[in-house]
Amino acid sequence: MRANARANARDACDTEIDVANLKWKTPRSKTRSRRAANWKLGDVTTVQCPQCHQPKRPHFACPSCGTYKGRQVIKVQDEPAG
């Protein structure tokens, strides 16, 4: 009885009309736009320079006064008056 039911189901499948078979469940444009949405750079983290109190990147020499850990490490050109 069970085998017969299975055979009937298989026969039903065989007589099923062929429908369009999707190649992808998700369109490639959707996949690509989803991935592209995460392709961006984050904000640059800044901390206050202990010397000149200007924003600078952590673990970087300060671009405005040229110090790192209280030590002059790079020469900084004098800013134009203004």
Ligand SMILES: [Zn+2]
């Ligand atoms: Zn500084």
